[in-house]
Amino acid sequence: MAEPASLALETVTLRLSGREVLSAVSFDVRPGELLALCGPNGAGKSSLLSVLAGDRAPERGAARLNGAEITSLPAATLARARAVLEQSPATALPFTAEALAGLAIPRAIPPAEARAIAATALADVGLADRARVPLSRLSGGQQLRAHLARTLAQLRAGRQLGGGHWLLLDEPTASLDIAQQIATMRIAAAEARAGAGVVAVLHDLNLAAAFADRIGLMEAGRLVALGPPRAVCTPSRLGRLYATEVSVETGPDGALRILPHYGAAPAPGPG
Amino acid sequence: MASEAADIPAPRLTGRSLGPPLLLALTLVLALAGLGLGPVAITPAEMLAVITGHGTPAHEAILLQIRAPRVVLALAAGTSLALSGATLQGVLRNPLADPGLIGVTAGAALGAVSVIVLAGGATALPPGLRPYLLPVGAFAGAAAVTSFVFLAARSRAGTSVATLILAGVAVNAIAFAGIGGLIYVSDDVALRTLSLWQMGSLGGAGWPVALVALGFAALAAARFLPLAAALDLFQLGERAAFHAGLDVERAKFRAGLWTAVATGAATAAAGPIGFIGLVAPHLARLMCGPGHRAVLPVSALMGTALLLLADLATRLAVPPAEPPIGLATSLIGGPFFLWLLLRKRGAAHG
Numbered sequence: 001m002a003e004p005a006s007l008a009l010e011t012v013t014l015r016l017s018g019r020e021v022l023s024a025v026s027f028d029v030r031p032g033e034l035l036a037l038c039g040p041n042g043a044g045k046s047s048l049l050s051v052l053a054g055d056r057a058p059e060r061g062a063a064r065l066n067g068a069e070i071t072s073l074p075a076a077t078l079a080r081a082r083a084v085l086e087q088s089p090a091t092a093l094p095f096t097a098e099a100l101a102g103l104a105i106p107r108a109i110p111p112a113e114a115r116a117i118a119a120t121a122l123a124d125v126g127l128a129d130r131a132r133v134p135l136s137r138l139s140g141g142q143q144l145r146a147h148l149a150r151t152l153a154q155l156r157a158g159r160q161l162g163g164g165h166w167l168l169l170d171e172p173t174a175s176l177d178i179a180q181q182i183a184t185m186r187i188a189a190a191e192a193r194a195g196a197g198v199v200a201v202l203h204d205l206n207l208a209a210a211f212a213d214r215i216g217l218m219e220a221g222r223l224v225a226l227g228p229p230r231a232v233c234t235p236s237r238l239g240r241l242y243a244t245e246v247s248v249e250t251g252p253d254g255a256l257r258i259l260p261h262y263g264a265a266p267a268p269g270p271g
Numbered sequence: 272m273a274s275e276a277a278d279i280p281a282p283r284l285t286g287r288s289l290g291p292p293l294l295l296a297l298t299l300v301l302a303l304a305g306l307g308l309g310p311v312a313i314t315p316a317e318m319l320a321v322i323t324g325h326g327t328p329a330h331e332a333i334l335l336q337i338r339a340p341r342v343v344l345a346l347a348a349g350t351s352l353a354l355s356g357a358t359l360q361g362v363l364r365n366p367l368a369d370p371g372l373i374g375v376t377a378g379a380a381l382g383a384v385s386v387i388v389l390a391g392g393a394t395a396l397p398p399g400l401r402p403y404l405l406p407v408g409a410f411a412g413a414a415a416v417t418s419f420v421f422l423a424a425r426s427r428a429g430t431s432v433a434t435l436i437l438a439g440v441a442v443n444a445i446a447f448a449g450i451g452g453l454i455y456v457s458d459d460v461a462l463r464t465l466s467l468w469q470m471g472s473l474g475g476a477g478w479p480v481a482l483v484a485l486g487f488a489a490l491a492a493a494r495f496l497p498l499a500a501a502l503d504l505f506q507l508g509e510r511a512a513f514h515a516g517l518d519v520e521r522a523k524f525r526a527g528l529w530t531a532v533a534t535g536a537a538t539a540a541a542g543p544i545g546f547i548g549l550v551a552p553h554l555a556r557l558m559c560g561p562g563h564r565a566v567l568p569v570s571a572l573m574g575t576a577l578l579l580l581a582d583l584a585t586r587l588a589v590p591p592a593e594p595p596i597g598l599a600t601s602l603i604g605g606p607f608f609l610w611l612l613l614r615k616r617g618a619a620h621g
Contacts, residue, residue, distance in 0.1 A: 053514060055513070074518065075516050075517055076516045076518070078516070079514065079516025086510060086511050089508075089511060091506045091507055092364035092505075093506045093556070095503075095560075095561055095562070096560075099561075103503060103507070103515065104516065106516060150515075154515060
């Protein structure tokens with residue numbers, strides 16, 4: 001690549017049906033990092049991801065991929081640069097897991113290679129033995145993982161074509177058991193180590209703290225904190241943000257333990 | 272665009288892989304039956320005699336001037352309607368989308384009737400022009416309805432089955448009111464042409480109509496088949512399809528345009544024929560799975576086979592009278608539609 005890949009938001013403001021869902025949000029996603037977006041429901045995490053994905057153009061400010069306005073780029077160009085796992089993805093027809101995994105691989109990849117990429121992605125999400133099974137016969141968690149395989153295959157195919165720089169995941173661990181949550185976060189971290197900038201919307205602060213290089217905390221459309229987990233996840237900040245008393249400890253494995261106080265009286269909230 | 276890998280089934284000898292060749296064989300048998308059966312039966316040997324120029328004049332006239340264009344029109348209309356149905360179902364992610372049910376056929380009919388009536392009766396047109404003008408009118412009507420349906424489907428995050436079908440009821444009602452109005456103001460000549468055409472038949476067509484329909488069908492098929500990868504991506508939802516690299520608006524425009532062309536041409540040539548676009552893609556999916564690279568060609572074959580079968584049934588039921596072919600397709604398609612609806616309801620509740 002002639003110039004390093006970049007993905008950046010510059011004072012992005014977004015309105016959806018009259019309501020301001022993003023207010024002057026600015027940050028860069030760095031290649032090779034796993035960035036977790038956390039915050040209460042309705043804080044604007046998914047809206048932020050949709051601007052990064054190119055679904056929506058900001059009302060003010062700019063979202064840029066390699067310097068160009070994201071929404072000005074053709075869908076095929078975007079698809080080579082980034083892959084997206086949508087929130088609660090679904091298919092209208094019961095494709096097999098294998099067919100789904102290969103669905104988003106560009107045609108520029110030769111068929112045999114495309115099959116290999118899809119098979120590898122399915123194996124990575126632990127569905128190698130379910131390749132020929134129609135989605136309608138997979139569990140909810142397995143379906144989500146099959147869609148993750150589709151997204152991974154697109155990212156890796158994009159990398160072979162000189163792109164594949166960004167991976168955007170909207171609640172990739174929803175509906176997964178704890179082992180699968182960890183497996184999914186390991187996959188995301190591995191893609192980051194392979195050079196991709198990974199942005200994941202997560203509700204589980206412990207998962208975010210354990211795997212993310214940086215955590216972005218969102219509140220009412222604003223990015224209120226962005227930095228390494230230890231710097232961002234302080235009891236006072238989290239307590240205020242979620243209006244719930246929270247303690248933060250270090251576990252035996254060195255990762256943060258973020259524990260809400262069950263049953264305790266709510267801490268004084270922002271509103 | 273999706274990879275080739277998406278739809279290539281692994282080599283295995285199951286009923287699935289044998290389905291399409293069997294269907295092709297069945298279609299050929301039905302085509303032969305379409306040529307041979309009727310008030311005057313013609314054996315394959317006699318057909319061969321006609322082809323080599325040794326047949327009786329009667330056989331030659333029946334075979335070449337009546338039955339052959341009929342079989343060609345079944346191929347054209349069956350392919351057009353089935354591909355339109357498969358494409359609409361794919362784009363709208365809705366298994367009940369059918370050109371007839373959602374009003375595209377009615378729009379085409381209104382366009383065609385307008386041409387017949389407002390052009391002062393088809394007989395008043397230069398005879399060579401009629402096969403072309405009628406499809407143009409039908410296309411305009413079909414295109415108007417298709418744009419409306421796509422616009423209505425855009426405003427929501429995925430149209431519900433109910434919205435689409437109810438919109439179809441409304442469009443059908445409006446179109447038939449328009450047709451009724453045109454019938455009211457038409458003269459005797461136009462009225463006669465109109466009532467013959469409106470019953471829907473493969474029989475009224477001579478070579479010019481059949482060949483024009485075949486031309487449009489071939490053109491549309493050539494445009495539909497490359498949409499297979501896009502139709503697969505549409506199954507993820509429009510946003511995810513965009514994420515995967517599909518230019519969603521352009522793909523929708525193409526799908527809508529060629530649906531209007533194909534449905535318009537089929538309706539102009541054979542009259543309004545319902546349910547082929549609903550039934551054929553469903554049977555194709557049962558045969559070869561959901562991937563559109565297989566579903567599209569198999570649907571076309573299935574539509575042709577169904578239409579040949581319906582034509583044979585109407586021709587042989589009460590000879591020499593011929594009930595409208597739409598009657599036969601509705602007789603198969605109506606119960607099938609009900610079964611789909613009830614099965615869907617069962618799935619939603621279970």
